[in-house]
Amino acid sequence: MHAIAVTEGGGDPVLIEKPRPEPAAGEALVRTLRVGVDGTDHEVIAGTHGGFPDGEDHLVLGHEAVGVVVEPNGTDLEEGDVVVPTVRRAPNGGNEFFARGEPDMAPEGQYHERGIVGDHGFMAEYFTSPAECLVEIPPELAEWGFLVEPISITEKAVEHAFASRSAFAWDPESALVLGNGSLGLLTVAALDDRFDRLYCLGRRYRPDPTIDIIESLGATYVNSEETAVPEVPEVHEAPDFVYEATGYAPHAFETIEALAPNGVGALLGVPSDWEFEVDGGALHREFVLHNKALVGSVNSGVGHFEAAADSLAAMEESFLDDLVTGVHGLDDFAPAFADDDTTIKTAVEFASYEER
Ligand code: NAP
Ligand code: BGC
Ligand code: ZN
Numbered sequence: 001m002h003a004i005a006v007t008e009g010g011g012d013p014v015l016i017e018k019p020r021p022e023p024a025a026g027e028a029l030v031r032t033l034r035v036g037v038d039g040t041d042h043e044v045i046a047g048t049h050g051g052f053p054d055g056e057d058h059l060v061l062g063h064e065a066v067g068v069v070v071e072p073n074g075t076d077l078e079e080g081d082v083v084v085p086t087v088r089r090a091p092n093g094g095n096e097f098f099a100r101g102e103p104d105m106a107p108e109g110q111y112h113e114r115g116i117v118g119d120h121g122f123m124a125e126y127f128t129s130p131a132e133c134l135v136e137i138p139p140e141l142a143e144w145g146f147l148v149e150p151i152s153i154t155e156k157a158v159e160h161a162f163a164s165r166s167a168f169a170w171d172p173e174s175a176l177v178l179g180n181g182s183l184g185l186l187t188v189a190a191l192d193d194r195f196d197r198l199y200c201l202g203r204r205y206r207p208d209p210t211i212d213i214i215e216s217l218g219a220t221y222v223n224s225e226e227t228a229v230p231e232v233p234e235v236h237e238a239p240d241f242v243y244e245a246t247g248y249a250p251h252a253f254e255t256i257e258a259l260a261p262n263g264v265g266a267l268l269g270v271p272s273d274w275e276f277e278v279d280g281g282a283l284h285r286e287f288v289l290h291n292k293a294l295v296g297s298v299n300s301g302v303g304h305f306e307a308a309a310d311s312l313a314a315m316e317e318s319f320l321d322d323l324v325t326g327v328h329g330l331d332d333f334a335p336a337f338a339d340d341d342t343t344i345k346t347a348v349e350f351a352s353y354e355e356r
Pocket of ligand 1: 153180184203204245246247268269
């Protein structure tokens with residue numbers, strides 16, 4: 001079968017041939033429909049995040065997949081089920097985090113991430129997966145199912161952030177999403193019915209398709225070149241919730257300044273090492289005297305995938321059409337990995353739902 005991988009020498013993703021995998025006991029065989037591309041894939045391709053499986057000279061890419069079960073192999077799944085795989089798998093026979101059903105809470109070294117670190121991804125015509133790592137979604141969502149994984153990232157982060165505010169009467173009205181990449185834009189859409197006022201920050205000038213999307217969702221665009229994060233309270237308002245999806249490390253600290261009293265920020269970005277100066281005393285004081293919180297959040301579990309499927313079902317088709325700027329077949333998949341201002345969200349298509 002065909003697969004898309006990065007190889008030892010680095011460089012652009014390439015098409016390779018691999019044997020079709022055989023499902024082991026407890027695993028199903030899935031025919032891949034589509035696999036999305038996000039900022040993490042670009043980091044993996046650049047070699048700044050993740051790593052190859054032990055002893056291998058390549059890594060099959062892809063962690064945002066949707067597929068159709070073709071061989072249930074004695075599991076509870078049925079042939080034809082449309083499924084989205086979770087990303088983490090247990091190395092060396094498992095550990096307490098996987099046993100509890102909380103693989104997203106496992107520390108580094110105690111997980112592999114398919115298509116990212118230690119385990120091949122889903123950018124292949126077929127993949128196998130333990131049945132408990134496959135989340136069934138309605139067939140109507142098959143076309144957009146590759147968006148369930150990134151939305152699940154937001155479901156987890158919001159759950160953790162809100163949980164940190166559960167000890168008192170918190171009634172958040174406004175949210176600021178930092179980043180107008182695919183994760184930021186999906187988050188604006190997912191937060192739409194949870195906040196009265198939404199802001200989304202990028203560093204682009206008009207005309208720009210991401211600004212159009214932000215405004216079509218009824219959110220206010222903030223250009224960080226004109227209004228830096230700490231200035232948002234003066235120019236707009238102090239947000240009750242900040243969702244950082246830029247990977248721009250100063251934003252973690254600027255979030256503390258920008259938040260409204262009693263607010264919470266969720267940090268999602270994965271920056272490289274980066275040293276810069278901050279006024280630690282002022283930030284510490286701000287944290288304490290205004291009861292603020294920051295949560296870091298990575299990955300997601302089955303419950304977050306289920307919530308994400310519901311959020312996806314509620315998203316307007318016109319938003320999804322604008323967000324997904326390209327779905328590319330295997331004969332011309334390179335544009336799926338383009339990194340320019342007209343490419344927002346892309347996917348590689350291995351099979352359409354009709355030809356499953
Ligand atoms: P992305 O497509 O690279 O998006 C990042 C966006 O942030 C880009 O649109 C970029 O603008 C914008 N940006 C960067 N620096 C900025 C600045 N100083 N001011 C304003 N805007 C800025 O990546 P993504 O897929 O949306 O993911 C976002 C981040 O979340 C990445 O760091 C990724 O690694 C991380 N992530 C984490 C998880 C998790 O589980 N924690 C999951 C998925 C992704 P331009 O396009 O104009 O450069
Ligand atoms: C993926 C997560 C993963 C994280 C860190 C994200 O892009 O969506 O599943 O845990 O990267 O590798
Ligand atoms: Zn991702």
